[in-house]
Amino acid sequence: MKMLQESTLYIEKNTDILEVDINALVKCASHVIVPLGPLDTFAARNPWVGLEGQSFEQTARRLKDTCEVDMYPNHSMFQSAIDHGEIRQDFIEKGIQEWLNSQAFELPRERAEQFCRAAILQDDQYPSDIENLELKSVAKKLTNFTNYIIKSLSIKTYSQSLEQLGKANAAQVLNSHMIKWCKLFLDKSQAVWLMPHREEGFYHAWRKLVQHDSSLSRKVRTQLSELPIDAEGALKKVLIELGVSNSDIQEYLEAHFLALPGWAGMMLWRSQQSEEEASLLLDYLAVRVSMEWAFVKPYLPLPENRNEKVNLEPLIAAWTEWGNMPIDGWLKLSSAEIKKHLILAYRFDKIVRNRILLEAWEKTYEEHLKKMITSQQNNIVIPDVKPALAQFVFCIDVRSEPFRRKLEKAGDFETHGTAGFFGLPIETCELGSNHTHNSLPVMFNPQYKVKEIAKESKPFEQRNQVVSSLGNTFKTMKHNLFSSLVLPEISGPWLSLQTLARSFMPRSTGRTISKMLNTWVQKPSTELSLDKQQLSDSELPIGFSNNEKVHFVRQALKMMGLTNQFAPLVVICGHGSHSTNNPYNSALDCGACGGKSSGFNARVLAALCNLPNVRESLASEGIIIPKDTVFVAAEHITTLNELQWLYVPELSDKAKESFKQVQDVLPMVSEEVNAERIPQLPNLKSHLKNAKGEAQRLSEDWSEVRPEWGLARNAAFIIGGRHLTQDCNLDGRVFLNNYNWKKDKDGAILANIIAGPAIVTQWINLQYYASTVAPHYYGSGNKTTQTITAGHGVMQGNASDLLSGLPFQSVMKSDEEAYHEPLRLLVVIQAPTSYVKRVLEQNHVFHQKVKNGWIRLASIDTEGSWVSWY
Incomplete structure (x- = not known):
């Protein structure tokens, strides 16, 4: 009652x-x-994008209280990093000192330091073995001191x-x-x-x-x-x-x-x-x-627990094990001393310790990158003003870095980095496809549609429809009560043969099936709908007006830092991946194109750059593209580390010579990149005799859980001249965006890079981070036990949350060892300090990310000095 x-x-x-x-x-x-x-x-999605108004640590506490999710790496990851020399002890010590300086403890400094040093690398929140009658007796006598420590909990559901x-x-x-x-x-x-x-x-x-x-x-x-x-x-x-x-x-x-x-x-x-x-x-x-x-x-009603009092037993046990303080020693302390000891043990909890360790890990990596770049600066040779034989524009994706490095060493080639959608806010529609795709970062909406068209497309579309109909018919029969009974007899022989072939000869089988499909479909040569067609107010316009064409080419060339000294051949390189039986194949494609290949965007930009009226308009503005310079489009297949040509118009004599030399060196470049990247995958030898063949097998083997590492181990985003890093082996961990502050007097280019590519790379970084530290909450668990459900996503088994992140195999070498290093993205800007201050003042979202610890910021000023902004 x-x-x-x-x-x-x-x-x-x-x-x-x-x-x-x-x-x-x-x-x-x-x-x-x-x-x-x-x-x-x-x-890629940053799972905490709506929580960045609070600090990283505050959000970590909230999620731990609300749903028992850890936002920091676990003890084994930290210990492994220390064992491999990736966390310097002096940075750990510096973190402890800075934390103690921020507190108002009245304990002797030496005593507080001793406790913190002993506790910093402990696996547990507090000592787990606290079943001690003496300890319980002392804790009971100190019950009144719980009034000094109130534990504020986040609201849970009933x-x-x-x-x-x-x-x-x-x-x-x-x-x-x-x-x-x-x-x-x-x-x-x-x-x-x-x-x-x-x-x-x-x-x-x-x-x-x-x-x-x-x-x-x-x-x-x-x-x-x-x-x-x-x-x-x-x-x-x-x-x-x-x-x-x-x-x-x-x-x-x-x-x-x-x-x-x-x-x-x-x-x-x-x-x-x-x-x-x-x-x-x-x-x-x-x-x-x-x-x-x-x-x-x-x-109902449930008891209130918002101000739950702290259990003193773990705090007393912590001082016993980590502070060299006997249990009976507590009763000899004054009330003021008891209070000081309890508060220190309570505040220096697992989350604070993990924050210090993570920051030490990040500072160690930053110091490594700083030394590499500054030593490179000391050896910079002023380049010859003569343009390169060919210029390549790659996506800033970390997988482009090894390819760019090997390509530059293979000949007189110059590479540039920019966001993979190349500044084109488009919706794409490929020939033979019934679907369109937003080919730009997911935080933006498309403004134009570009279609792939052909003069004689009807025969191709009919053949393509036959292929699609076969798949739809199989699915319909599988779901029909009566036809499903005879389906095994009809499809069994073919599927059995395919299963055996794909299992024992994945590489040759994949190539054979692709060749058969291409031979049957016979896709004709195509063009792009670049000229503007306004259909209705409710639909996106197809193509661009003349002014819009000039605008997007001008913008793209400035963003990639290519406004003069054009080579005879300029290759716009989109990128995509190729894998078989992989629900996450879109996660390996271009993050700046909404999880699809950016080859289509590369083709659009290259075609726009070749238009005579566009070049005339640009020339009147001082961007003069020589007549014998030709833009072509290619796709960097990241699984195979190969370039595939998508659009090669008629070439000038100089461009033909460049194109021939590029084709001559590409097989060697591909082989060298594969030799560097493929052995990093688990269970492969460090020196493969046939790295190219192994890459092909990985892309076609339908049992392969790691066709490539994707963007794992990404750690930094460098906005600056290529000369900063050209001779540095960045180990495929760095996003590279070309930027020359001298050509950006008003800071507009830098502002656009920060508002676009910097945010996309941070989202990628935090998705990999979250999938590593909380794989079953923010990741998607083990690939081998996943179930694709409702045509939308994956679950673990048949009754889990819809999993939003990357699978275990995308970030882990094994059950015990992580491959991805969960570090928050370090953004490095090569520009005067005034430029960086201006960005922070004008872009409040970016400033908040830096201030609250969601992103780390450093800059290289005009004197070559490294400045940290956090």
Whole structure:
């Protein structure tokens, strides 16, 4: 009776929720998750982009409290880095001293330092072996000192709190039900029977169907059937019933989003794609919180635990083991001394220790990079003003660095780095494809459409349709009740033969199948729709006006630092990957093109640069492209470390000579890059006799979990002249963007690089970081146990969150050893200090990232001095 009265009183206090703008709160709460698009357009996402208003450490504490997620590397990663000399002891010591200086401890400095040094490399939060009667007795006598240490916890959901209290596994049950309903609603025609009433929206469909869910008790189904018809009304009702106060609603909804950030992220992505589904997040929360209310209702009201007092036993044990202080020594201390010792042990917790270790690791890498670059500066030879034989423009992707380095040594070639979409905000449509693709960074929207066209395309399209129809027919038969019974007999011989061939001869089988398809399809020579066609106000214009063509070429040439001294041949290199049976193949393509190859963009830019009217307009502005200079397009296949030509127009005599020399050296360059990169993969010999053959096998073997390492071990982004790093072996860890501050008086080019490529590289960096430190929350776990679900993404098994990051095999060498070093991105800008200050003042988002520790910043000034900005 007393519990009923308390519950009634609690609900009466919270009826003002009815006046709350719940839509605004849902929108604000969604900043803890990021949109998660389908797997076939997988693009790097910073999982913490909405949390950068707080420091990295503050966010780490919040996630640890709310959902038990660690944002820092674990002990074994730190220990391995120390053992390999990647974390210098002097940087660890410096971190300890700086932390102690920031605290107001009155303990003797030597004593505090001794404790911190002993604790810094400990694996546990506090000593785990604390089953000691004497310790418990002392802790009991010091109970009053808990008043000096109050533990502030983040809000958990009621189902999580119930599990923490040991009363029911409500959170686990709730998650399993939400996964089931999300899979049904989001299915992309993969299921044989689609979810009824789906067109009415998630909440409405769920409300009609949940009444017939036999996995729920009759009582729960009855409660859920009585919910309001609309999602907003239902969410407000259950929040009142649960007794969530107005001030806690947003944080409470955030906790629900963080419980399944993958499925919630997919709902967020869908809500951004069309007006019809704009309220999908509200529907998601209405379903989730309503089910939680039904599950936890018998246990309400739950006890408050926001200001939980600290257990003193671990703090006392910490001083015993790490501070050389006997347990009975506590009773000999004064009250002031007891307080000082307890506060130090409490504050110097695992998160502080990990922060110091991570910063020491990052500073060690920065010092290594600094020495490499500054020693290179001392040996710089002023280059001859004569233009190179050929100039190559690569994406800033870290995989381009080894290829550029080997190519430059192979001949009189010059390379430049720029964002792989080449500044073209386009939607692409390839010949024979029924789909378009946004070929630009995911934070931007396309402004133009470019189509691949051919004069005689109908025969090709018909043959291509036959190939597509075969796949669709197989899928339809598989899902049909009767045809599925005879499908094994029909397809068995062919599939068995293919299985054996792909298993025992993957390289030759892959080449043979590709050759057969290409021979059958016979794709004709194509052109691009570069001239503007305005279809309607609701559609993107196809192609560009003359002014727009000039604008994009001018912008691209300035961004890549190529405005004079043009070589006879300029190669615009997009990049893509090639692998078989790989759900994550788009993760290996160009991050600046939304998870697709950037070869199409390279072809568009090269074609625009060859237009006579564009060159005439640029010449009037001082950008003079010689008549015998020809732009061509190629694609850097990162799995094979090869260049494949996409667009080679008629060449001038000088360009032909350059092209021939390029073709002569490319096989050697490819062989050298493969010899350097392929042995870095696990279980391969350091000196392969046939690195090229191994690369081909990796790309065609459908059992291969690591066709390449992708962007693993990325650590820095250098914005400056190529002369800074030209003779440095950066080990494929650095994004390289050409930049000459002398040609950027107003800082506009640098501002664009920071607003675009710098953000994309940070997203890539933090996705690899998160997938390494929390592989089963922000990554996607083990490839061998993944299930592709609903046509959208992957789960572990058949009932997990929709996993948003990279698989275990993309960042780990083995179960025990990480390959990717989880370091936050170091951005290095070669420019005067005033340029860097201007960027920080004008770009508040970037300034916040630096200030709060989400990105690290250094610069090289006009005197060649290295300046750290954090």
